[in-house]
Amino acid sequence: MNIPTFDDVLAAHKRIKPYIHRTPLLSSSYLDQLSGAEILFKCENLQKVGAFKARGAVNAVFGLSDAEAGSGVATHSSGNHAGALSYAAMRRGIEATVVMPHNAPTAKKAAVQSYGGRIIECEPTQAAREATLAQVVAESGADAVHPYDDARVIAGQATCMLELHEDAGKLDAVVAPIGGGGLISGTCLSLSQLSPETRIYAAEPANADDAYQSFNKGEIVEKDAQQSVADGLKTNLKPRTWHFVSSYVTDILLASESEILDAMYLTWERMKIIIEPSSAVPLAVILKNRELFRGQRIGVIITGGNVDLKNCPGCKS
Amino acid sequence: MNIPTFDDVLAAHKRIKPYIHRTPLLSSSYLDQLSGAEILFKCENLQKVGAFKARGAVNAVFGLSDAEAGSGVATHSSGNHAGALSYAAMRRGIEATVVMPHNAPTAKKAAVQSYGGRIIECEPTQAAREATLAQVVAESGADAVHPYDDARVIAGQATCMLELHEDAGKLDAVVAPIGGGGLISGTCLSLSQLSPETRIYAAEPANADDAYQSFNKGEIVEKDAQQSVADGLKTNLKPRTWHFVSSYVTDILLASESEILDAMYLTWERMKIIIEPSSAVPLAVILKNRELFRGQRIGVIITGGNVDLKNCPGCKS
Numbered sequence: 001m002n003i004p005t006f007d008d009v010l011a012a013h014k015r016i017k018p019y020i021h022r023t024p025l026l027s028s029s030y031l032d033q034l035s036g037a038e039i040l041f042k043c044e045n046l047q048k049v050g051a052f053k054a055r056g057a058v059n060a061v062f063g064l065s066d067a068e069a070g071s072g073v074a075t076h077s078s079g080n081h082a083g084a085l086s087y088a089a090m091r092r093g094i095e096a097t098v099v100m101p102h103n104a105p106t107a108k109k110a111a112v113q114s115y116g117g118r119i120i121e122c123e124p125t126q127a128a129r130e131a132t133l134a135q136v137v138a139e140s141g142a143d144a145v146h147p148y149d150d151a152r153v154i155a156g157q158a159t160c161m162l163e164l165h166e167d168a169g170k171l172d173a174v175v176a177p178i179g180g181g182g183l184i185s186g187t188c189l190s191l192s193q194l195s196p197e198t199r200i201y202a203a204e205p206a207n208a209d210d211a212y213q214s215f216n217k218g219e220i221v222e223k224d225a226q227q228s229v230a231d232g233l234k235t236n237l238k239p240r241t242w243h244f245v246s247s248y249v250t251d252i253l254l255a256s257e258s259e260i261l262d263a264m265y266l267t268w269e270r271m272k273i274i275i276e277p278s279s280a281v282p283l284a285v286i287l288k289n290r291e292l293f294r295g296q297r298i299g300v301i302i303t304g305g306n307v308d309l310k311n312c313p314g315c316k317s
Numbered sequence: 318m319n320i321p322t323f324d325d326v327l328a329a330h331k332r333i334k335p336y337i338h339r340t341p342l343l344s345s346s347y348l349d350q351l352s353g354a355e356i357l358f359k360c361e362n363l364q365k366v367g368a369f370k371a372r373g374a375v376n377a378v379f380g381l382s383d384a385e386a387g388s389g390v391a392t393h394s395s396g397n398h399a400g401a402l403s404y405a406a407m408r409r410g411i412e413a414t415v416v417m418p419h420n421a422p423t424a425k426k427a428a429v430q431s432y433g434g435r436i437i438e439c440e441p442t443q444a445a446r447e448a449t450l451a452q453v454v455a456e457s458g459a460d461a462v463h464p465y466d467d468a469r470v471i472a473g474q475a476t477c478m479l480e481l482h483e484d485a486g487k488l489d490a491v492v493a494p495i496g497g498g499g500l501i502s503g504t505c506l507s508l509s510q511l512s513p514e515t516r517i518y519a520a521e522p523a524n525a526d527d528a529y530q531s532f533n534k535g536e537i538v539e540k541d542a543q544q545s546v547a548d549g550l551k552t553n554l555k556p557r558t559w560h561f562v563s564s565y566v567t568d569i570l571l572a573s574e575s576e577i578l579d580a581m582y583l584t585w586e587r588m589k590i591i592i593e594p595s596s597a598v599p600l601a602v603i604l605k606n607r608e609l610f611r612g613q614r615i616g617v618i619i620t621g622g623n624v625d626l627k628n629c630p631g632c633k634s
Contacts, residue, residue, distance in 0.1 A: 024341045026363060045589045046343060107586075265626065269424075272362045272622030274589040305589030309582065 001240055006193040008155035009186070012059040013162055019058045019091050020048050025167050030270045035286050037293040040171070042164040045275050045305025049111060052160050052183060052303050053084035053147070059156030060145040061088035069094045074142035076100070076122070076129035078231055079108035080304050081147035086117025097142060099132045101125075105231060107308045125224050126236060148182025149238035158186030164299050165194045172296035175282040177303055178202035178211045178252065179233035181241025187301070188248035198299075199250040203281040205230045206254040211237055215245065215252045229257050232278035232304065255284035263287065267302075279303045318557055323510040325472035326503070329376040330479055336375045336408050337365050342484050347587045352603050354610040357488070359481040362592050362622025366428060369477050369500060369620050370401035370464070376473030377462040378405035386411045391459035393417070393439070393446035395548055396425035397621050398464035403434025414459060416449045418442075422548060424625045442541050443553060465499025466555035475503030481616050482511045489613035492599040494620055495519035495528045495569065496550035498558025504618070505565035515616075516567040520598040522547045523571040528554055532562065532569045546574055549595035549621065572601035580604065584619075596620045 023043045032038055044052035061073055072095030075085050082098040089096035096117040100109060101124035112119055122132040137144050145153065160183070161174070174191065178184045184202050191198050204211050208226035220242050226234040237245060255263070264280035267273065282300045286293050340360045349355055361369035378390055389412030392402050399415040406413035413434040417426060418441035429436055439449040454461050462470065477500070478491070491508065495501045501519050508515050521528050525543035537559050543551040554562060562569075572580070581597035584590065599617045603610055 029365075048346075050589055268591055269626055272367055272591040274585055274591060309586055 002151040003240065003243060004151040004155040004158070004189060006189060008151065009158040009162060009190055012055070012155040013159040015062050016055055016058040016156060016159065019062070019088070020054050021046060022163060023047050025164070026271060026273070028271050031283070035293060036290050036295065037286065038297045039286065040168045040297070040299050041271070042160060042299060042301045043273060044160060045273060045279060045302050049080065049083045049087045050304055050306045051080035051084060052157060052301065053080040054087060055159050056153030056156030056182060057081060057084035057088040057145065058091070060150060060152040061085070061092050061094070063152055064143060068143055071141040071143065072096060073145050074098070074133060074136045074140065075145045075147060076133040077147045078234060079104050080232060080306060082117065083108060083111035083115060085145055086112045086115035089117065090115045095142070097136050097140065099129055099136060101129065105306070105308050106311070107306050111306065126222070127224070147235070148180035148185070149240050151240070153182055154185045154189065154240070156186070157183045158189045160301060161187045161190035162194070164301070165190065168299055170297065171195065171198050171299045173199040173201060173293065174299040174301070175201045175203055175286060176301040177230070177233055177278050177281045178204050179278070180235040181211065181237045181245055183301065183303060184249065185241045185244035188244040192248055200248055201285070202245065202249050202252045203285040204252055204254055205233055205260060205281060206256050208234045209254055211245065212252045212254055214242065215249065218246070230260055230278040230281055232276065233281065253285035253289055255281050255288060259284040259288060273302070274305045274307060275302050276304045276307045279305070319468040320557065320560060321468040321472040321475070321506060323506060325468065326475040326479060326507055329372070329472040330476040332379050333372055333375040333473060333476065336379070336405070337371050338363060339480060340364050342481070343588060343590070345588050348600070352610060353607050353612065354603065355614045356603065357485045357614070357616050358588070359477060359616060359618045360590060361477060362590060362596060362619050366397065366400045366404045367621055367623045368397035368401060369474060369618065370397040371404060372476050373470030373473030373499060374398060374401035374405040374462065375408070377467060377469040378402070378409050378411070380469055381460060385460055388458040388460065389413060390462050391415070391450060391453045391457065392462045392464060393450040394464045395551060396421050397549060397623060399434065400425060400428035400432065400623070402462055403429045403432035406434065407432045412459070414453050414457065416446055416453060418446065422623070422625050424623050428623065443539070444541070465497035465502070465552070466557050468557070471499055471502045471506065471557070473503070474500045475506045477618060478504045478507035479511070481618070482507065485616055487614065488512065488515050488616045490516040490518060490610065491616040491618070492518045492520055492603060493618040494547070494550055494595050494598045495521050496595070497552040498528065498554045498562055500618065500620060501566065502558045502561035505561040509565055517565055518602070519562065519566050519569045520602040521569055521571055522550055522577060522598060523573050525551045526571055528562065529569045529571055531559065532566065547577055547595040547598055549593065550598065570602035570606055572598050572605060576601040576605060590619070591622045591624060592619050593621045593624045596622070
């Protein structure tokens, strides 16, 4: 099993620079007051393709040799990685094929198409995604870029924490959402090198708590067809991400569906940024566990901003 | 008539720094492609109080002597200046009284209250606002800080263009919304010093086109009780802002109500930031007048992000 190193992160940061935004850190005195903490939000909703996933996908695609790139790339993804891989392939001028569950949000399907990616739909289960992707790879010879179980992707996602550390300085804790664990793994990878004393919390929907159960049981627990408004967080850990989660994560904190939506609208209203439900889970768990964070400097990774505004989950109006 | 100078702008920038955010410039390759121009958005929706108005209000309040400040400040405003003046007064520890039309958006009334400002409601006409404010000033001895017809306020708003120029470098044109003309006057003041060859376009709702009519007639045209979704842009020019508009503005461009809302939702969807309708008028006029901007570097000032999300104007859902 290929585990990425911090040198891979530094190489990724250099490689992807021309194709990604250096996203800003934002803060809100209102949310600081509400939480009792100082929260620095790393705004990957303002990233290319509207999500941090651009980092890992670009790192994988631009790390291919010309010969490898010739057969294109392929993946399965519930959404943002699909758009990100299509974007990366477009920038390199190669083909991308993406396997998506048929119930993936319209905005995320449209993103893939806008970057020239080819969509193949499947049932919304982990098994169906993986089988369909295997078939695509067998037929096309494409390089499979897994949304998170891929050393190149983890090294790419780790660059987000690298920038957060550079811009924010010393942090007492970092809170990031957990689905398959790619972002958290990258966060662990960078922080274990840059600031090993910073605590790392993963934030997960209670409705899709496979990582929470894994963490408490001490081994990967798989749960299929999980449902949550946080549509990016329904996937399961893999041994490569479990390696980081089990070694470096301080705790996994859960939030209910309504807590996630409340935190999402609070962010829209007070910070004036559009974040998707998955990105609201960290703020939801911070507001739910104030005693854990009171008086501290907290980094939060806002993972993405891709929402169907015409049909957004639980919209209040 | 006291016309602010560029030295006043530099003094304002130094004075207000501890109380405002240095807001980021954002761009969108999608909107660049759509418009055929390179657009750099100065995001004052991410400013303190959610609007550029924090700049002028803080400059006015912190420029007062202790003796002057003792009687507090007062103003009339359809919204963001009211919140901004309350914020500035709170930071200085003095009282703020704001006269607001009774139909001002709930979010903007709530903002005033959250900063400890006192609201006095009036009819939604220019005359009623001014008469009510005069009464407040007579009774309290408060320093009246007009939302735009005030040299201190114009110098404060001018700091926005100062930062945009520092961060963006050379621009072919700048487009900003026009209501009473405070922001445009500040923009003219800074650009006439920093980059006199940059063209300045004011963007106005066709439903509230008093500045457009003034510009074409060559003298101030007053229109009362104008109605537009761009609720911040319904006010009329004054001689002090007309001085700048008539001397430095290249043209005033109009957008319809639906063009404004389309541009607002496009910004929400593609840039992942919440902007209020008034802030969408520049993008609306750029998309409507592509030939005027094609191939050029354009600065756009996103003026604010205060929207009632539960009851937003023309919401699609």
